[in-house]
Amino acid sequence: MEIAVASGKGGTGKTLVATCLARILAEYNPIVIDADVEEPNAGLVMPHRVIDTKPAFRPVPEVDMESCTLCGKCAELCRFNALVVLPSEVMVFTELCHSCGLCAYMCPENAINEVNHKIGDIEESDLLSGGQLITGRLLVGEVQSPPLIKAARETRRQDSEYRLVDCPPGTTCPAIESIRDSDFCLLVTEPSLFGAHDLELSIAATKLLDVRTGIIINRWQGDDADVGIIAREQDIPILERIPYSLELAKSYAKGENPLTAMPELQVILENVIKMVKERVA
Amino acid sequence: MKELLVLSGKGGTGKTSLTASFICLAEKAIACDYDVDASNLPILLKPVDPKGHEFSAGLTADLDKDICIDCGLCRDLCRFDAINSKYQISTLSCEGCGFCAEVCPVEAISMSERPSGRWFASMSDQDGKMVPLFYAELRPGEENSGKLVAQVKSSARQKALEEGYSLLISDGSPGIGCPVISSLVEANLVVIVAEPSVSGFHDLKRVRELLALRGVRSILLINKWDLNPEASEAMEKWAQECDIPCAGRLPYSSELAAAVAVGEVPVSRKELRDLILPVWENIAKTLEKQN
Amino acid sequence: MKNIAICSSEDKAEAMVDGRFGRCSYFMVWNPESSDFKSLKNTGIDAAHGAGTGAAQVLLQNNVGVVLTSRVGPKAFQVLNSAGIKMYQGQDNISVQALLEKYLAQQLEELKQPNN
Numbered sequence: 001m002e003i004a005v006a007s008g009k010g011g012t013g014k015t016l017v018a019t020c021l022a023r024i025l026a027e028y029n030p031i032v033i034d035a036d037v038e039e040p041n042a043g044l045v046m047p048h049r050v051i052d053t054k055p056a057f058r059p060v061p062e063v064d065m066e067s068c069t070l071c072g073k074c075a076e077l078c079r080f081n082a083l084v085v086l087p088s089e090v091m092v093f094t095e096l097c098h099s100c101g102l103c104a105y106m107c108p109e110n111a112i113n114e115v116n117h118k119i120g121d122i123e124e125s126d127l128l129s130g131g132q133l134i135t136g137r138l139l140v141g142e143v144q145s146p147p148l149i150k151a152a153r154e155t156r157r158q159d160s161e162y163r164l165v166d167c168p169p170g171t172t173c174p175a176i177e178s179i180r181d182s183d184f185c186l187l188v189t190e191p192s193l194f195g196a197h198d199l200e201l202s203i204a205a206t207k208l209l210d211v212r213t214g215i216i217i218n219r220w221q222g223d224d225a226d227v228g229i230i231a232r233e234q235d236i237p238i239l240e241r242i243p244y245s246l247e248l249a250k251s252y253a254k255g256e257n258p259l260t261a262m263p264e265l266q267v268i269l270e271n272v273i274k275m276v277k278e279r280v281a
Numbered sequence: 282m283k284e285l286l287v288l289s290g291k292g293g294t295g296k297t298s299l300t301a302s303f304i305c306l307a308e309k310a311i312a313c314d315y316d317v318d319a320s321n322l323p324i325l326l327k328p329v330d331p332k333g334h335e336f337s338a339g340l341t342a343d344l345d346k347d348i349c350i351d352c353g354l355c356r357d358l359c360r361f362d363a364i365n366s367k368y369q370i371s372t373l374s375c376e377g378c379g380f381c382a383e384v385c386p387v388e389a390i391s392m393s394e395r396p397s398g399r400w401f402a403s404m405s406d407q408d409g410k411m412v413p414l415f416y417a418e419l420r421p422g423e424e425n426s427g428k429l430v431a432q433v434k435s436s437a438r439q440k441a442l443e444e445g446y447s448l449l450i451s452d453g454s455p456g457i458g459c460p461v462i463s464s465l466v467e468a469n470l471v472v473i474v475a476e477p478s479v480s481g482f483h484d485l486k487r488v489r490e491l492l493a494l495r496g497v498r499s500i501l502l503i504n505k506w507d508l509n510p511e512a513s514e515a516m517e518k519w520a521q522e523c524d525i526p527c528a529g530r531l532p533y534s535s536e537l538a539a540a541v542a543v544g545e546v547p548v549s550r551k552e553l554r555d556l557i558l559p560v561w562e563n564i565a566k567t568l569e570k571q572n
Numbered sequence: 573m574k575n576i577a578i579c580s581s582e583d584k585a586e587a588m589v590d591g592r593f594g595r596c597s598y599f600m601v602w603n604p605e606s607s608d609f610k611s612l613k614n615t616g617i618d619a620a621h622g623a624g625t626g627a628a629q630v631l632l633q634n635n636v637g638v639v640l641t642s643r644v645g646p647k648a649f650q651v652l653n654s655a656g657i658k659m660y661q662g663q664d665n666i667s668v669q670a671l672l673e674k675y676l677a678q679q680l681e682e683l684k685q686p687n688n
Contacts, residue, residue, distance in 0.1 A: 008319045010292010010455040015480065038456035039290055039487060041480035075629055079340060079379050081622030084629050086655045093647055096622040100360055100378035140490045143427075143459045169292045169455055170318035172425040176373060192542040194297070198319040205421035208373060225542070246533070253478035253509040426621055435595060442664055466688055467643075 001280055002163040004182040004211070008198025010169035012188045013218035013242070015041050017269070018166040020258055022046065024269050026130035030162040035149045035178040037120060037136035042166045045255050048125035048133050056136070056151045057116035058099045058144065063090040067111035074103040074112060095143050120148045122155050132157060146177040153178070171205040179206060183280045185213045186239070186272070189227055196226035203234045212279055214239040216272065239275050240268050282441050284449040285568055286315075286468040290484030292455035294476045295504040295531075298541045299557070300452040301325040302548040303472075305407050306561045312405065313437045313451035314416035315464040317398065317429045322452045325546050328403030328414050336417065338397040338428045340377035342370050348389035355381035355390060373422045397423045400432050402440070407546070413440055427463030430454075434466065457491045465492070469571045471499040472528065472564055477512035485516065489523060499525055500567050502560060506530035526567055529560040574637020576602045576675065578668045583611035585669045589662055591642025592688070594624035600668045601634060609668075624648030631657060640671055640680065649686035659683040 005018040019042055022032045034042040061074070061083065072085045082096035083103060094117050104112040119142050123135040136152035138145050145168070153165065167178035179185050185206045189195040199215065206213040213236050217227055220241040224231070231238050242265065251261035259266050285303070289296040301322060304312045314322035323331075342363070344355075349368055356364045359381055363374035372395065382390040400417035415437040417429050437449055451468075454460045465471070471492055475485040485501075492499050501520045506513040517527055534556070540547045547553040579596035581588050590596035599612040612634060616626025624644070628651035631639065639652060642662040652659055660680040662671055674680055 009321070010289075011476075012293060038458050039480075039484045041291070041483060044479045044483055077379070077383060079377060081616060081624075081626035081629070084625050084632070084651050086632065086651070089654070091625075091651060091654065093622065093625055096625065096647075098376050098378055100376060100380050101358070102378055102380040102383060105358065105380070106383060138458070140457060140487055141462075141494050143462060145458055170425070171421040172318050172419055172423055174458070176422050180373075192538075193324045193544045194321045194541070197321065197324060201319060201421050208422050249505075249533075250508050253476070253481070253512065255479035428621070428623075431595065431623075435592065466645075 001161065001184070001277070002165065002182040003276060004165040004167050004179040004185045005188060006167035006175060006179055006185055006202060007169055007188045008171055008202040009189070009194055012190050012195060014169070014188050015045065015166050016218070016252060016258060017186065017188050017216060018042060018164050019046050020265060020269050021164055021273065022127065022131060023129050023257070023259060024266060024273065025162050028131070028161050030131040030164055031160045032127065032131065032133045033152055033163065033165045034133065034135040035152055035165050036168040037138040037145050037148045037152065038168060040135045040137050043125065043133055043135050045252070046133060047128040049128065050123055050125045052124045054122050055118050056120050056122050056148050058119055058147045059101065059114035060094045060097045060099060060117040061092055061103050061112045062115045063092060064111045064113065065089065067109045069109055071108060074107055077102055077106055098144070099147065119144060122152055124155065124157055131160065145174045149174060149177040171201045176205060176209065179211055180209055182211055184276045185211045186216055186276070187213060188216045188218055190219045191217055191221065191223060191225040191227050193226055196230050199227060200230050200234070203230070203236055214276065214279070217241045219244040240272050242268055282438065282447050282449065283469045283568060283571065284451060284467055285470050285472065285564070286451045286453055286464055287472045287474060288453040288461065288488055289455060289474045290457065290488040291476065291481050294474045294481065295537070296474045297321045297452050298325065298537060298547050299474055299502070299504070300450060301546045302557045303561055303564070304412060304450050305546050305548050306558060307448060307450060307565070309446060310412065310448040310450045311437050311441050311446050312412050312414045313433055313449060314414070315430045315433060315451055315460060316454040317417040317419045317433070317460065318425055318454060320416045320418055323414065323416050324544055325541070326405040326407070326412065326414050327544070328401070328405050331401040331403035333399045333401050335396060336398050336400055336429055336432060337394040338424060338426050339395060340379065340392040341372050341375045341395040342377070342379070342381050343391050343393055344368055344370055345389045348387050350387055352386060354384055354386065358384060396420065398429055400429060400436065402436060413437070415440075425460050427459040430460050430463040431466070434464070438467070457487050461491070462495070465495050465497050468497055470568045471497055472502055473499050474502050474504050475516060476505055477503055477509040477516055482512060482516055489525070498571055500528050500564055501525050502528040503530045505533040507532045528563040528567070531556060531560060573604045575635050576604065576638040576640065576672065577631055577636045578602070578640045578671055579662065580668045585609045585667070587668055589642070589664070589666055589668055589671050591662060591664050593639070593641040593644040593648050594627050599631065601636060602672055622647070625651055628652055628655070638675070640675055643688040644683060644686055645688040646686040
């Protein structure tokens with residue numbers, strides 16, 4: 001079973017929930033996939049041992065100037081303006097390229113080859129609590145995160161009954177790539193106007209993806225506020241509420257085990273697992 | 282004209298509530314929200330009578346099944362798995378590259394503009410001071426290419442030129458990807474709002490790396506410093522080594538959380554204003570010195 | 573002789589300039605031999621990415637030797653520079669015609685690096 005842990009707004013506690021679920025499910029050797037490749041944080045709060053680091057690539061065009069006749073076809077076809085044909089050369093702007101392969105396929109002289117361009121690393125680790133951690137880490141300055149997210153999700157050293165995806169915030173391409181095809185999406189939110197606004201967008205995204213969804217309210221202080229209204233309107237269940245705790249925030253800031261700072265979190269998240277299982281079955 | 286951009290790397294550090302506060306403390310400024318993915322600044326600034334504009338960030342493929350001869354070429358060549366066995370095109374997966382339309386032997390595929398979202402020009406009334414506010418809403422599932430960020434920025438700068446504003450204060454998006462890179466264009470100074478946690482420090486370093494790569498100056502603001510005093514100290518020390526000035530520290534404040542929870546700009550409460558004003562003055566001074 | 577392109581907000585010489593190279597709506601292209609303007613739609617503007625490189629490609633196809641613009645990004649600068657197209661620092665709040673006159677009176681400075 002693959003569970004995506006996501007949220008529209010950043011900093012609502014996605015990583016907290018994903019890593020605590022992994023600790024609770026330790027006996028099943030769960031696999032945690034850190035798909036927040038711009039700012040991967042799961043490894044910072046989960047003790048682990050790195051086993052292997054592999055570079056991740058995407059294909060980009062390289063023009064062989066011996067065969068190129070400067071006909072301009074590639075520049076004309078590229079929708080991303082990644083190729084520019086000058087009077088005596090062809091310039092390739094890798095960061096604009098979407099790796100679609102059209103230029104190489106259509107070049108009348110077969111002068112374009114696709115070569116690997118590094119976008120980041122995939123790090124495979126053993127979690128000391130049990131299970132594995134797969135971390136995607138985007139190179140700083142690289143703009144294309146979805147191919148790296150895809151590569152991280154496709155990395156399979158060994159299989160497990162539980163796969164937990166720590167998703168990037170938001171509702172656009174990177175979030176979509178992280179949630180797509182999972183069995184269930186847990187949306188972590190907070191009971192504020194910001195939380196409710198961003199939750200509504202996230203729900204729209206999981207509906208587009210046709211992924212079953214449930215809500216966890218973090219930093220709950222006795223009132224669901226606008227989050228409750230959105231949940232009712234959109235007909236998405238609120239699975240659990242994690243009470244606000246300054247103690248938890250302080251211990252988490254130090255990278256300590258949240259289940260020690262807040263023992264009731266164990267019960268709350270065990271209940272979440274139970275409810276997700278019922279809904280996926 | 283100068284632009285002050287507020288970034289954080291990690292989400293949830295208090296970036297938006299502080300941006301809104303700076304906007305209210307500044308004598309005269311235009312406000313921008315570049316977090317087009319999850320735009321929260323308007324929740325605090327409550328725009329009046331926003332004027333919406335449609336926005337398209339590219340193309341999407343349409344396949345005419347009456348013309349299609351089921352040759353499968355488009356499906357085989359599409360790198361994004363956007364065409365299924367029934368020749369249905371998933372707009373969510375389609376990148377708009379046009380490969381399929383180009384190779385289709387019977388021209389059954391055409392490319393059309395995809396509606397990607399909307400951007401808004403509006404005014405916000407802050408105790409009688411009218412603040413122009415520019416923001417946008419991307420549709421869920423769309424690509425955040427940075428083009429919408431560029432659109433918001435250029436509309437705001439246009440307004441500034443026309444009406445003689447000399448300061449833009451903008452709320453950035455989390456992360457270090459495309460939208461953040463777009464928001465850096467023409468920014469004079471970046472305020473990095475960081476939280477003293479293991480992940481906050483990690484993300485701060487990645488933002489700093491990006492800013493160094495792009496040659497943009499920054500100033501550090503530690504929010505909720507008392508959550509982890511040791512980490513706060515370590516961050517300030519690191520900043521000093523990187524030649525990043527510090528605007529100050531703000532404590533964790535339940536008052537601030539309460540204000541934001543009900544949609545109030547923090548500095549509208551006196552206690553919070555007294556807390557944030559000195560930090561703002563430091564930032565304003567540093568900005569003044571930037572070219 | 574090569575043409576001179578000016579970034580413009582509309583397709584006429586009386587229009588105000590648009591300082592942004594990649595995202596201006598039109599290029600007003602002035603032919604020094606005929607002293608005529610023609611307008612080119614900047615097709616780069618439609619692109620989600622790469623407005624600058626797209627715009628540069630448009631100019632390459634129209635025998636342009638000089639561009640007057642307020643702001644040009646690093647990628648467009650690289651293309652224009654490699655193609656031998658000279659860039660001169662434009663001004664804001666001025667008409668296309670007036671900016672051209674300043675250039676002809678040698679009052680504009682050459683851009684030696686990207687500034688956007």
